[in-house]
Each structure stands twice: as C-alpha cells, then as structure tokens.
Amino acid sequence: MLWTLLLLLNGLLILVLLYYSRTRQNNEPPLDKGFIPWLGHALEFGKDAAKFLARMKDRHGDIFTVRVAGHYVTVLLDPNSFDAVMNDTVLLDFTRSRNLLMKRIFSLQLPSLKPKAERKWMEQHFQGVSLSNLSSSMNTHLQNLLLSDHKDCNPSEWRQDGLFDLCYSLLFRAGYRTLFERRDNASAVYKEFRKFDNLLAKLARCSLKRGESKTANSCRVRLWELLSPNCLSGGSGSNSWQQSYHDFLQEEGVDAEMQNRALLLQLWTTQCNAGPAAFWLLGFLLTHPEAMDAVKTEIRGLTLRDTTLQHSPITLLEAHSTPVLDSVLSETLRLTAAVMISREVVQDKSLHMASGQDYHLRKGDRVCLFPFLSPQLDPQIHQEPQIFKYDRFLNDDMTVKDKFYKDGKMLKYYTMPWGAGSSICVGKEFAVTAIKQFVFLLLTSLDLEMCDPEAKLPPVNPSRYGFGMLQPDGDLQVRFRLKRTLREM
Numbered sequence: 001m002l003w004t005l006l007l008l009l010n011g012l013l014i015l016v017l018l019y020y021s022r023t024r025q026n027n028e029p030p031l032d033k034g035f036i037p038w039l040g041h042a043l044e045f046g047k048d049a050a051k052f053l054a055r056m057k058d059r060h061g062d063i064f065t066v067r068v069a070g071h072y073v074t075v076l077l078d079p080n081s082f083d084a085v086m087n088d089t090v091l092l093d094f095t096r097s098r099n100l101l102m103k104r105i106f107s108l109q110l111p112s113l114k115p116k117a118e119r120k121w122m123e124q125h126f127q128g129v130s131l132s133n134l135s136s137s138m139n140t141h142l143q144n145l146l147l148s149d150h151k152d153c154n155p156s157e158w159r160q161d162g163l164f165d166l167c168y169s170l171l172f173r174a175g176y177r178t179l180f181e182r183r184d185n186a187s188a189v190y191k192e193f194r195k196f197d198n199l200l201a202k203l204a205r206c207s208l209k210r211g212e213s214k215t216a217n218s219c220r221v222r223l224w225e226l227l228s229p230n231c232l233s234g235g236s237g238s239n240s241w242q243q244s245y246h247d248f249l250q251e252e253g254v255d256a257e258m259q260n261r262a263l264l265l266q267l268w269t270t271q272c273n274a275g276p277a278a279f280w281l282l283g284f285l286l287t288h289p290e291a292m293d294a295v296k297t298e299i300r301g302l303t304l305r306d307t308t309l310q311h312s313p314i315t316l317l318e319a320h321s322t323p324v325l326d327s328v329l330s331e332t333l334r335l336t337a338a339v340m341i342s343r344e345v346v347q348d349k350s351l352h353m354a355s356g357q358d359y360h361l362r363k364g365d366r367v368c369l370f371p372f373l374s375p376q377l378d379p380q381i382h383q384e385p386q387i388f389k390y391d392r393f394l395n396d397d398m399t400v401k402d403k404f405y406k407d408g409k410m411l412k413y414y415t416m417p418w419g420a421g422s423s424i425c426v427g428k429e430f431a432v433t434a435i436k437q438f439v440f441l442l443l444t445s446l447d448l449e450m451c452d453p454e455a456k457l458p459p460v461n462p463s464r465y466g467f468g469m470l471q472p473d474g475d476l477q478v479r480f481r482l483k484r485t486l487r488e489m
C-alpha cells in the first residue's frame with residue numbers, strides 16, 4: 001500500500017517536472033532556459049538586455065528562445081526576416097502585451113478602445129495637415145522658453161548645466177505646451193515626470209523596491225492631477241489636442257477616470273524620446289569636432305541663403321534640405337534608439353526565415369525583435385558599428401545613403417529607431433522636425449561648449465534597453481550663454 005502510494009507520488013512528480021521542463025522540438029529555434037527555475041534569464045535580461053541578447057546571439061545565432069520569468073520569448077535578430085513577424089497581424093498579436101504594460105506602468109485599462117480607431121485618431125493629429133501647425137507652435141515655444149530661461153541673467157555670463165537636463169527640460173516643456181496647449185507651470189509637470197520616468201523600467205518589470213513603489217504611485221497620482229482638465233492652474237484651449245483626445249475617448253466609451261489616466265500615457269509617449277535624442281545628438285557633436293564643423297557649415301549656408309534676414313528655424317528648415325544634419329540624426333538614433341518589438345503568438349505558427357528555414361512557434365509564447373543589436377549595431381551591416389560617424393548615412397553627392405547589405409542582400413530595415421509596421425511611431429515627422437529645430441536654435445543662439453574639453457559622453461543606462469530612446473548614466477556638463485548677435489557662429 002505504502003509502496004504504491006510512493007510510486008504514484010513519484011510518477012506525479014515526474015509528470016509535473018516533465019510538464020514544466022520544456023524541451024526543444026526538431027523544428028523549433030534553439031532553446032535556452034537558463035539555470036534558475038521559472039525565472040530563467042529574467043535577472044540578466046532586466047539588468048542589461050543588450051549585453052544578454054548579444055551573448056545569446058553569439059551562442060545560438062539569429063533566432064533562439066529564452067525563458068524569462070515564466071514566459072518563453074523567441075528572439076529574432078535577422079532583419080531580412082523581420083517582415084515575417086511584422087506582416088502577420090493575425091497570429092501575432094501586439095495588443096495584449098501592450099495592455100499589460102499599460103496596466104503596470106500607468107494603471108490604465110482601456111478595454112473598449114479599438115486599437116485601429118486610436119491609431120487613426122493619432123495619425124490625424126500628428127500627421128498631414130496638422131503637422132505644420134504643430135511644428136510652428138513647437139518652434140515658437142522653444143524660442144520663447146530659451147529666451148525666458150535666460151531673462152534673469154546677464155547675456156554675456158556663462159551658465160553651467162548638464163546637457164541631458166538642458167535638452168530634456170526644454171524639449172519637454174515646449175512639447176507639453178504645444179500638445180496640451182496649457183499656460184500652467186510646465187516646469188512642475190517636468191519635475192514630476194522625470195521622477196516617474198526614472199522608475200519606468202522597474203515599473204514595467206515589477207521590480208520596484210518598497211520605497212520606490214511609493215514614489216512611483218505618488219508621482220502617478222500627482223501627474224494625473226496636474227494633467228486633469230479641471231486642474232485650476234490649467235485652462236486648455238477648447239480646440240486643443242487634449243480636448244480632442246478626451247472627446248475621442250468619450251465616444252469610444254472610456255470613463256472619466258480612465259480618460260484622465262490616459263493623458264499620462266500620452267504625455268509619456270509624446271515626450272519621452274525627443275529630449276534624450278537631442279541630448280545624444282548634441283553630445284556626439286560636442287565630442288566629435290569634425291561633425292560639429294560640418295553641421296555648423298551647413299547651417300551657416302542656410303542662414304546666408306536667407307535674404308529676408310528673419311531666419312526663423314522652421315521656415316529655413318522647411319525651405320532647404322539639410323543632408324548633413326539628417327545623417328547626424330540617423331547616426332545618433334542608430335546608436336541610441338533601442339525599441340523592443342514584441343508580439344504574442346495567438347496560435348501555433350510557422351515562421352519563414354529569409355535563409356529559407358522554417359521554425360515552429362508555440363501558442364502562448366512571445367516573439368521579440370530587438371533592432372538595436374541587428375541591424376543597428378550589426379558589424380555585418382555597419383562597419384565599426386560602435387563608432388559615431390556623422391556621414392554614415394550620406395553619399396558622396398550629398399544624397400541620403402539608404403543602401404545597406406547583409407549576406408549580400410539589400411536591407412529594407414538598416415536602422416529602426418521608429419519601430420516598423422502597424423505600430424511604427426506616429427510622431428516621426430513631428431519629432432524629426434522638432435529635434436532639427438532644437439539643434440538649429442541652440443547652435444545659432446547659444447555659445448555652447450563642454451566644461452571639460454576632454455570629457456567623454458557618459459555611458460548608457462543599461463536598464464532602459466527596450467523602452468525607446470536610451471538615457472545616459474550621468475550627464476555631460478556644458479556651459480553656455482546667449483550669443484550677442486545671432487549671425488556669429
């Protein structure tokens with residue numbers, strides 16, 4: 001009797017172990033579960049995803065499956081095969097993991113909202129006819145903020161600040177005023193937002209310590225208050241983007257509480273990338289004098305060609321092409337934009353790779369593209385990929401260089417800062433214009449230099465891989481003052 005019971009228990013245990021210990025089938029990608037039960041590679045992944053995935057790529061090649069906190073994630077690192085994932089919007093679903101993140105980070109649930117409708121609403125507001133209005137409003141706010149930040153001090157006096165803070169703060173406040181059309185104190189929103197943004201990666205991974213969890217909650221509540229339409233200091237125009245967004249959510253059947261919370265999500269998606277991008281761009285220029293000279297020469301050319309003498313950046317940038325600055329921006333984003341494109345496998349499916357091989361994907365797993373490793377930092381595609389070369393995306397005849405190859409095949413995706421397919425950044429054109437305006441404005445109206453001429457760019461904060469633009473660990477100290485005349489550059 002005892003023996004049968006023991007045998008039975010043993011059998012059960014083995015069944016349970018077999019059930020939980022998945023093994024690789026013939027037609028599946030290489031499987032790497034890590035040593036820790038259930039957690040698998042979660043710790044390494046969270047600490048520095050780029051380093052971890054690069055190690056896995058060396059070991060397994062362009063496609064492999066890893067276990068991360070109970071989930072099996074198939075990582076695809078061959079850009080020639082990306083379309084097989086991007087094109088399948090039926091068996092590979094992106095709304096589920098997005099909804100999960102929305103809930104974790106923003107305490108936001110929008111079950112009634114149809115992703116297609118939301119996407120369409122956004123396109124209407126950030127693209128096409130709206131774009132030039134947004135861009136010129138952005139330009140005005142940037143100029144006013146830059147001048148008002150300097151109004152209390154002697155123009156010839158040098159001021160010192162971290163470059164990251166300088167860029168993020170200016171672009172955030174200008175972007176906030178442009179989209180939310182409010183006259184309230186944008187600095188207060190910025191301060192609270194930065195605290196929240198600093199905890200974002202941990203919020204997404206549920207790895208907050210107790211004290212941090214409290215801070216995150218209070219930041220979130222404070223930001224909901226600051227953004228709410230009834231906030232007394234506010235006063236938002238009735239035609240504003242914010243009002244229109246409220247109306248849209250109302251029509252979609254979203255309740256008032258969630259409407260308000262959704263504003264924080266919008267604040268984050270629209271403001272978290274441009275500031276850091278501008279930081280890296282100016283940081284690379286300051287630490288690469290030959291690139292700085294090339295950009296300044298190009299800008300000088302624009303302002304000289306402008307005979308009306310009132311060279312507002314926006315009209316100049318609209319009227320003339322700036323191939324050097326464009327290449328600098330592409331090269332900056334190649335090195336510092338690290339989106340992770342994630343899909344959930346809704347039904348067992350077969351993934352056809354460019355190499356001709358087919359891999360079986362299991363229902364319930366995730367598929368993940370991490371373009372930062374490939375194409376962006378792939379030595380087969382970009383020579384010396386770690387190095388900033390301002391003219392990497394420039395042909396000899398000053399046209400855009402857009403032909404890059406891997407395994408002899410021309411690539412559709414040779415850099416992917418904006419994502420791709422159905423979830424590609426809606427604000428791309430607006431963001432490019434805003435960053436170019438910002439760089440133009442800073443270089444033409446400020447004397448700007450590093451405090452320590454020998455300084456190097458700070459390293460990347462490794463916890464932010466996968467969340468869009470990377471941020472530095474530390475800052476680059478700069479000093480700056482208003483130029484006496486806008487012409488001397």
Ligand code: HEM
Pocket residue numbers: 119122126269270271273274277337339340341417418419420422423424425426427428430431468469
């Ligand atoms: C350098 C600047 C920027 C970069 C690198 C960037 C990058 C991205 C990426 C990679 C995504 C897709 C995320 C995913 O696949 O899940 C995205 C989405 C989005 N971006 Fe940007 N972005 C930038 C600036 C902006 C700006 C200035 C705006 C606003 C005007 C904006 C608005 C949006 C919106 C609304 C979405 C969500 C689209 C959707 O859910 O379908 N972005 N961005």
Ligand SMILES: *[C@@H]1O[C@H](CO)[C@@H](O)[C@H](O)[C@H]1NC(C)=O
Pocket residue numbers: 083084087
């Ligand atoms: C994916 O879709 C694009 C555009 O619709 C098409 O050009 C491409 O051939 C498709 N690729 C695959 C692998 O399905």
Ligand SMILES: *[C@@H]1O[C@H](CO)[C@@H](O)[C@H](O)[C@H]1NC(C)=O
Pocket residue numbers: 129130133
């Ligand atoms: C753009 O701005 C002008 C003037 O402020 C306004 O008349 C026009 O309706 C705006 N267009 C759009 C598409 O918002």
Ligand SMILES: *[C@@H]1O[C@H](CO)[C@@H](O)[C@H](O)[C@H]1NC(C)=O
Pocket residue numbers: 185187188191
């Ligand atoms: C705006 O808020 C910041 C930070 O909270 C504060 O330092 C500043 O004095 C405020 N300015 C105005 C005009 O209210």
